[in-house]
Amino acid sequence: MRICTFTIFLLSCLAFQSFGQNGGVAEAKETAYPIAMYKEATSQSQNLYNGRQYYVYDNRSEEHQFFEFRKWHNGVIMYDGQRFDSIPMLYDIFKDELIIKHFNGDHILLQSEKVDYFKVDNHNFVRYEAGKDINEQMRTGFYDVLYEGKSRTIVRRVKQRQEKIVDKMVIALYPQKNNFFIRKGDRYYGVSSKKSALNLFPEYKRELRKVLKDQRIKFRKNRETAIVTIVDTYDKLAKQ
Structure with a gap:
């Protein structure tokens, strides 16, 4: 800090x-x-640590509700108009909530509406509000910004909670799903396939296909890299 x-x-x-x-x-x-x-x-930091206590649930399950890691990682938070550095944090993507660690070890749940953005493990999560920053039908919450240019690529990372019975014990499972969106003009468009991504830029389909082929990027195996490459290449071509 x-x-x-x-x-x-x-x-x-x-x-x-x-x-x-x-x-x-x-x-x-x-x-x-x-x-x-x-x-x-x-x-200056009292406001940051003035939240409700967060209790970790399903802590005995092999899978967890957090983004990437169950352990604390230091990151940056813009909270209530003030930036805080080197803050231990966890991102509960099942509930779309950000948790930080207090000096005394308590887990503090931040008020999401006061979090402008947070950065952790080379990911930049920004809070977008439906009908204001994103389309009306999109959900208000944190989106991972993958690419920022004339166009923009964001992804909504979510987990669903499922249960299975093992030796008469309930085990929680948290499969993750990533929903990708590309902003073209003033609207966001959901993309889930190579076809849906290329259809956004019909005038450059041939060039975009060539870039993916030349860089040996398989859409099904690496959707994130493929989508970012498509959007980045489009922005460069559109400037010419």
Whole structure:
């Protein structure tokens, strides 16, 4: 983070310990400055950690509800108009909720409407509002921005919860599905196949097919790379 909270907190603790050992008035005055520094530094982050506690569910299942990892990863958050760096976070894509770790170890659920974006593990998730940032029929929530140019490619990453019985125990499964959207003009179009992606750019179909072939990109095996390559190539061709 931009503020060295832990260091300042340690200084205040040391000052407080010194006061306890000596018990003098002079020592009490010495503690006032580092404590004031700590309060000033943490005042900026109090809003970030002022959320409801999040409880991890299905924590005994092999599969999980989080994006990519069950473990904490540091990332960047733009929250309530303020940027915070190196924040331990988890993204529950089943519920579309962002969780951060408090200094004391608690799991804090952030208010989604206050999260403009967050970046973690080379992914850039932006919150889009239906009818405002995206089409009316699309769901409000976090979208992973894969490509940003004259056109844009985003993906809605979701998980569905399923159950199976193993040795009389209920096991939760979380298969993931990725829904891709390409913005052309002022509208987003869902794409799930090579044909649907190429049909958005009929005037450059031949060139786009050639790029995929030359780079040996198989759409079915790597849809994400194929779609980004198609959109990026279209933007370059459209400039000519």
